[in-house]
Amino acid sequence: MSWRKQSGRSERGYHHGNLKEALLQAALDLIAEKGPGGFTFAEAARSAGVSPAAPYRHFRDRDELISSIAERGFLQFEKVLAAAWDEGRPDTFSAFERMGRAYLTFARDEPAFYSAMFESGLPLDGNPALLAASERAFAVIRATAERLAALAPPGAGRPPALMVALHIWSMSHGIASLFARGDAARRKLPMSPEDLLEAGVLIYLRGLGFATERPPAGTPGE
Amino acid sequence: MSWRKQSGRSERGYHHGNLKEALLQAALDLIAEKGPGGFTFAEAARSAGVSPAAPYRHFRDRDELISSIAERGFLQFEKVLAAAWDEGRPDTFSAFERMGRAYLTFARDEPAFYSAMFESGLPLDGNPALLAASERAFAVIRATAERLAALAPPGAGRPPALMVALHIWSMSHGIASLFARGDAARRKLPMSPEDLLEAGVLIYLRGLGFATERPPAGTPGE
DNA sequence: CAATTGATGTAAGAGCCATTCACATGAGTT
DNA sequence: AACTCATGTGAATGGCTCTTACATCAATTG
Known part of the structure; x- marks a missing residue:
């Protein structure tokens, strides 16, 4: 059993490896689901299985x-x-x-x-x-x-x-x-x-x- | 022409007297100024000079x-x-x-x-x-x-x-x-x-x- | 003319979010 | 093996929405 990370995919080390793409995809899904205003940066990070601060390494805001x-x-x-x-x-x-x-x-x-x-x-x-x-x-x-x-x-x-x-x-x-x-x-x-x-x-x-x-x-x- | 409450300061009793209208007007101004997404309930309340909870007496959300x-x-x-x-x-x-x-x-x-x-x-x-x-x-x-x-x-x-x-x-x-x-x-x-x-x-x-x-x-x- | 009461406001707080900063990790380089 | 830099974390700040318990006051009513 992977006790190491549950949310998205399989296990992942400290670094995600493809976070930018994952964030874009997560955002697309969220916007499609809850409208353009309903999308939040934090939730996209959550779907990608990273901390809320991580996205800022890839997008200014x-x-x-x-x-x-x-x-x-x-x-x-x-x-x-x-x-x-x-x-x-x-x-x-x-x-x-x-x-x-x-x-x-x-x-x-x-x-x-x-x-x-x-x-x-x-x-x-x-x-x-x-x-x-x-x-x-x-x-x-x-x-x-x-x-x-x-x-x-x-x-x-x-x-x-x-x-x-x-x-x-x-x-x-x-x-x-x-x-x-x-x-x-x-x-x-x-x-x-x-x-x-x-x-x-x-x-x-x-x-x-x-x-x-x-x-x-x-x-x-x- | 204000004999009573002014948008910001001025004395106003405990009750505003015309808060619903004041909120609508404030919202209109804010949306015009900063876009529909930039408008916040809290700021409208602030413009009207009431606490952030007051608007909920007039609008569900x-x-x-x-x-x-x-x-x-x-x-x-x-x-x-x-x-x-x-x-x-x-x-x-x-x-x-x-x-x-x-x-x-x-x-x-x-x-x-x-x-x-x-x-x-x-x-x-x-x-x-x-x-x-x-x-x-x-x-x-x-x-x-x-x-x-x-x-x-x-x-x-x-x-x-x-x-x-x-x-x-x-x-x-x-x-x-x-x-x-x-x-x-x-x-x-x-x-x-x-x-x-x-x-x-x-x-x-x-x-x-x-x-x-x-x-x-x-x-x-x- | 009080006493009551319902509408309207306030204070405080829970929970969420964006954003920042100091710090941790580790992949690639030397 | 040591270094370094991109990438991720934790914690903190400040703002927002919305709720709950309480305060105030204008109008009603006995």
Whole structure:
């Protein structure tokens, strides 16, 4: 019987060996479980089986840990979005829609990351790494908007890709924040967040001059 | 004009006389100043000049105080949106745009309310009063969507008003959350949040079949 | 006009947390 | 084998939430 350390894994000497990673993982679990505010430095240390002072060897303070999580979250977000976009295969529109769904899926499946990224109230400035990670994720959205803008019928001038990207991001983020969080039900909806986003984007694209195959207005016809 | 208690000093009998209001106001100030997480029950009590235990005579716990603030926030939000909408005067579209601006203005000018309403992570269920207040505010947006939907050209079937309301709300909320918070600069934008929202809504309305006077696509026309 | 009482405040304290500092440990280096 | 530095510990400080027992006072009531 190991009388030497019970909490986490097997026995461990005076040094943990991988504490930084263990703390990040513990924090992710705790945030996912009890919200971004419910997470405590001390409890993360406890899960990792170290004293409350140990984390300070790896993070200046609690905020720096959360920043690290947010940064990782943005990197993973970038990967997820880029994978969904998949260079616009098989075609720009279906890839675009896939990316929208990926946005909502990420918000739902990674509440800890999402909270750290968007709801922790961290100052973006003064943290270049975090800002850069955030911008890399947005760059994916922007690249897709670039493709869309290039395809837009030149009827009344091409829309600026950046603006399109910001609109899409805003609507996705709004839907994710308002309707796609919290396991059960935050607010009741007559349709899934995914369908809501798809319909909204379809209408928006029509407004940009794209012909959409199906009426986006919700008529049951097809 | 204080004939009696002042926020900090001044004589005050054993009883405060208006502690509940004083606490709400103090909390509002503190949240505005230091974010929703930076607010503490103890400090609010201190500002009001009472002991740390006094607030518990008026609020079950910290969360209940924040809930109260969120509820008041929704009521005020409803007023602001309704005033901006002004029954659709002088015409539906300009009133609609005015309401969008009011949304962003509220997010910017009332960060404490906005935080409590949308970023505090309070459970909506289990708090009927809060939920009701939230729904009353949304009802304003929904009513405007109702008018819009009724005006939509019947080309491909009328869009469901509820869906339109949700889209508008989501885009407004997304822009407010991402770009219209924090005094200085959260993320840099090539245009103001207001203009971004206006352009987005214009494009969206075009997608619903409305003819928009000006090209919404960002051409520098006029 | 007391006496009572219920609402509102206070004092003290338990238990939690973040953070710091002096000190301990031990892995890698010399 | 001695050294050293990153990493972890213990103990302490100060703050926070919330509870419990008690204090004060305004209003009611006999």
